[in-house]
Amino acid sequence: MTVLRDRDPHLDGTSDLAIAVEGLARRLPESLHSLARIAYNYRWSWTPGGRELFRQFGAHRFSLSGENPVRFLRDLSERSLLEAATDGEYLARVDMVAQVLDADLARPARTDLGSGPVAFLCAEFGVHRSLPVYSGGLGVLAGDLLKEASDQGLPLVGVGLFYRRGYLHQRVDRTGWQQEYWIEADPEMLPVVRVSNSDGSPLTVRIPVWDGLLAAHVWRTDVGRVPLYLLDADVAENTPLQRWVSARLYEGNRAIRLAQYALLGVGAVRALEAMSITPALFHLNEGHAALASLAVASRMAGLSNHDIGDLATALKSGRERFVFTTHTPVQAGNETYTREEVLAVLGSLADELHFDREALVELGRVHPADVGEASGLTPLAIHAARSTNAVSARHESVARGMWHEMFPLGATDQVPISHVTNAVHLPTWMAPPMRALLTRHFGEGWERHASDPAVWAGVEAIPDEELWEVRCEQRRDLVAMIRRKVVVDRLARGEDIDFVQAGADAFDPSFLTIGFARRLATYKRLNLVLHDPARAMNLLDHGQPAQFVFAGKAHPLDDAAKAIAQRMFALKRSPGVDNRAVFIEDYDLSVASTLIAGCDVWLNLPRPPLEASGTSGMKAALNGCLNVSVLDGWWMEGFDGSNGWGIDGEVDPDEAAQDERDAATLYTVLEDEVKPSFHERDDRGIPKLWLQRVRASMRTLGPKYCATRMIDDYVSQVYAPR
Numbered sequence: 001m002t003v004l005r006d007r008d009p010h011l012d013g014t015s016d017l018a019i020a021v022e023g024l025a026r027r028l029p030e031s032l033h034s035l036a037r038i039a040y041n042y043r044w045s046w047t048p049g050g051r052e053l054f055r056q057f058g059a060h061r062f063s064l065s066g067e068n069p070v071r072f073l074r075d076l077s078e079r080s081l082l083e084a085a086t087d088g089e090y091l092a093r094v095d096m097v098a099q100v101l102d103a104d105l106a107r108p109a110r111t112d113l114g115s116g117p118v119a120f121l122c123a124e125f126g127v128h129r130s131l132p133v134y135s136g137g138l139g140v141l142a143g144d145l146l147k148e149a150s151d152q153g154l155p156l157v158g159v160g161l162f163y164r165r166g167y168l169h170q171r172v173d174r175t176g177w178q179q180e181y182w183i184e185a186d187p188e189m190l191p192v193v194r195v196s197n198s199d200g201s202p203l204t205v206r207i208p209v210w211d212g213l214l215a216a217h218v219w220r221t222d223v224g225r226v227p228l229y230l231l232d233a234d235v236a237e238n239t240p241l242q243r244w245v246s247a248r249l250y251e252g253n254r255a256i257r258l259a260q261y262a263l264l265g266v267g268a269v270r271a272l273e274a275m276s277i278t279p280a281l282f283h284l285n286e287g288h289a290a291l292a293s294l295a296v297a298s299r300m301a302g303l304s305n306h307d308i309g310d311l312a313t314a315l316k317s318g319r320e321r322f323v324f325t326t327h328t329p330v331q332a333g334n335e336t337y338t339r340e341e342v343l344a345v346l347g348s349l350a351d352e353l354h355f356d357r358e359a360l361v362e363l364g365r366v367h368p369a370d371v372g373e374a375s376g377l378t379p380l381a382i383h384a385a386r387s388t389n390a391v392s393a394r395h396e397s398v399a400r401g402m403w404h405e406m407f408p409l410g411a412t413d414q415v416p417i418s419h420v421t422n423a424v425h426l427p428t429w430m431a432p433p434m435r436a437l438l439t440r441h442f443g444e445g446w447e448r449h450a451s452d453p454a455v456w457a458g459v460e461a462i463p464d465e466e467l468w469e470v471r472c473e474q475r476r477d478l479v480a481m482i483r484r485k486v487v488v489d490r491l492a493r494g495e496d497i498d499f500v501q502a503g504a505d506a507f508d509p510s511f512l513t514i515g516f517a518r519r520l521a522t523y524k525r526l527n528l529v530l531h532d533p534a535r536a537m538n539l540l541d542h543g544q545p546a547q548f549v550f551a552g553k554a555h556p557l558d559d560a561a562k563a564i565a566q567r568m569f570a571l572k573r574s575p576g577v578d579n580r581a582v583f584i585e586d587y588d589l590s591v592a593s594t595l596i597a598g599c600d601v602w603l604n605l606p607r608p609p610l611e612a613s614g615t616s617g618m619k620a621a622l623n624g625c626l627n628v629s630v631l632d633g634w635w636m637e638g639f640d641g642s643n644g645w646g647i648d649g650e651v652d653p654d655e656a657a658q659d660e661r662d663a664a665t666l667y668t669v670l671e672d673e674v675k676p677s678f679h680e681r682d683d684r685g686i687p688k689l690w691l692q693r694v695r696a697s698m699r700t701l702g703p704k705y706c707a708t709r710m711i712d713d714y715v716s717q718v719y720a721p722r
C-alpha cells in the first residue's frame, strides 16, 4: 500500500482507488481481475457490452444489487466466479470492455482550455441508479455532462455532496397517496473511495456553519475520465445535527438546506485545494454552490486576520474564474431566505472569510439595499460569475425578464444572460437495439460525430422493416418491465386480486404506448391528461387501442402534486382502465431508460414558461419515440412542424382557462393525429407515415440534443478563455 502512495504525488484519491480495486480483485479469480477495474469506473455503464458482463451472472440478481457492480461482485458465490473464470467467451468480453476503459483513460486530454480543469459544482449528480445522489432533471443533466466531458477528453472534475440517504423512495398506498422512505447507503459497498492524506487518514475539510465547524470527508467515484468528488458530513467529529447536513438531497428543513449549500460551495473549494487541484474555472451548475465564490474571493483579495474585506469588490476579483448556469424559473428552484436565517447559518462563515455579515445578506438580493427583500443564491451567483447562461433559447428570455433589475441596463434584451440548450448523453440514453441499428447503418464510431447533421441524414436510408422492428423490440422490453413491476406494486399495496391479475396482462406489446414520467411538480401538469376523464378514457378505445404509463415522485412537502397523482389513482377501477393505464412506482434512472426507450409517444405538458428546458423528450427522440409537448423550453426550438406535435406555449394569466384549452388541444392531437397515424398500416403491417415522422424526429433532433453539441457549446461559448 505504501508503494502505491509513494507513486501518487497528488493525493486526489487516485491511490485510494487503486487500493480499492486491488482489494476487490483479490476476491476474484485471477483471470477475472479486470472486472474489479471495470467495477470501479462507471464507464462500463455506457460501454457496449459493459452491463452484460454483470447480467451474465443473473439479470435479476444484478438488479437486486441496484446494478452496483462492487456490491454484486463481492456477493457472488465462489462457484459462479470459478465458472466464469474458465469461460473463454466470457473472458474475451471482459477483455474487450477493459480495453475500451484503458484506451479511454490513456487518451491525451484536450488542451484548448488553458491550464487546470473545469470544476463542475452541482447539488445533485445522476450518474447511475446505484449512486443515489440525484432527484431529477438537474442531476441527470449533470451526470450526462460529466460523461460527455469524459468522452471528449475535456479536463473536468465534478464536486457534489454524498447524501448517505439519497433522495426519497416512493410507495403509493391504496388510496393513491405517496408515502416516502429513505435507504441509507453503505459507501464501502459502492464504487466510491474515501480520499486520504499521505498518512492514510481521511482527507477532512472544515467549514464554519452555525456556531461550529462542520467537518466533511471527500469521496471519489470515477465517471470515465472524470473524477466526481462527493463531500460527506457523516463523520465522527460532527454532532448528530451536523452529520445530518449531507443526509438527504433537497432536505425539507430550510436551515439544513442552507448548511448544505455552505458545505457544497465552500467545501468544494477547500477539498480541491487540499487535493492540489487548481481549476481554471468553477462552473456553478444552478445556484446551490454559489458560496464557492466567497471562498475564492477571500483568497484572491488576500484577506487575513483583522481585515474586513469589501465583499462586492472581492467578488469582482474572482469573477473571471466563475461561470453560472441557471436552470429554472420556478420559485422553489430559486429559494430565498430571511436575513435572520442567512445570518444564523452563514454568519460565522462570513466572519471566517473576513467579510461583513450584512454584505453577504445584501448580495443575495436583487436590490442589495432593499432591507425588505429576502436573499437567495441565484442573485449571489449572478454577482459572482463572469457569465450567466440559461438552458434554452426561450429560458434565456425568461431569465432576462426575471433578473434584469440586477443589471444597470435599459432594455431586457440587453441583459447579459445567454443560453446553452441542455442535451443528453447519447450512449447512456439510446437503448442498445436502436444504437446497434444505427451503428449498422452509420458505421462504427458514429457516436463521436453525433452532433453532425450529415451523420443523422442516414436515418432516411434505413428500411421501414428494420426501423419498425427496433421500435417494436423496445416496446416489448417496456411491456415486460411493466408487467413485472405492476403486479408486485399492486400486491404490495394490498389491492384486490383481480386488479393485481389485470396488471399481470397489463399492456399489449403491439399497442400505441404513451408515456408521461418526470418529477411530479404541479407546473408539469400531469392533471391535464385527466382533465376530461371521459375523453381520456376514450383514448384507450379498443378500436384504435392505446395504453398509458405514468411515473414520477412528488417532493415530500408538495401535497398539491401528491393530490394530482391521487386523483389519477381514483380512476383505476373504471372499466377498461386497469390493464391499459399504469403507474410505475419509484421513478429513477433505471425505470426511465426502459420507459423512454419503449414508448411511442412522450408527453410533456409544462405550464409555460416554467419549463426551462426539459430533457426527457430528447431521450425519447434518440429512441425513435415522438414528442407531444407544450412549446416551451427545448421543444420551442426543437419542434419544426414535422418531427412530433406541439401544443401552444403562450402564457395565460388565467391558469384554469389555459388548462382547459391545453387539455382540449392535447386530446384533439391524440385523437385526430397521433392515433390514426399510428394505426394506418400497409400490407406488411407497418405504419409508413408514422415512421416517416420518426425519421424526421431523429434526423432533426439527434444532432442538436445530444450532449456532444452541448459540450461544444459550453467550450466555445462559456468556458473558452477570454
Ligand SMILES: *Cc1c(COP(=O)(O)O)cnc(C)c1O
Binding pocket: 135, 136, 137, 138, 140, 517, 518, 519, 587, 588, 589, 592, 604, 613, 614, 615, 616, 617, 619
Ligand atoms: C431525464 C430525467 C428527468 C428529467 O425529465 P424532464 O422531462 O426534463 O422533467 C427526470 N428524472 C429522470 C430519472 C430522468 O432520467
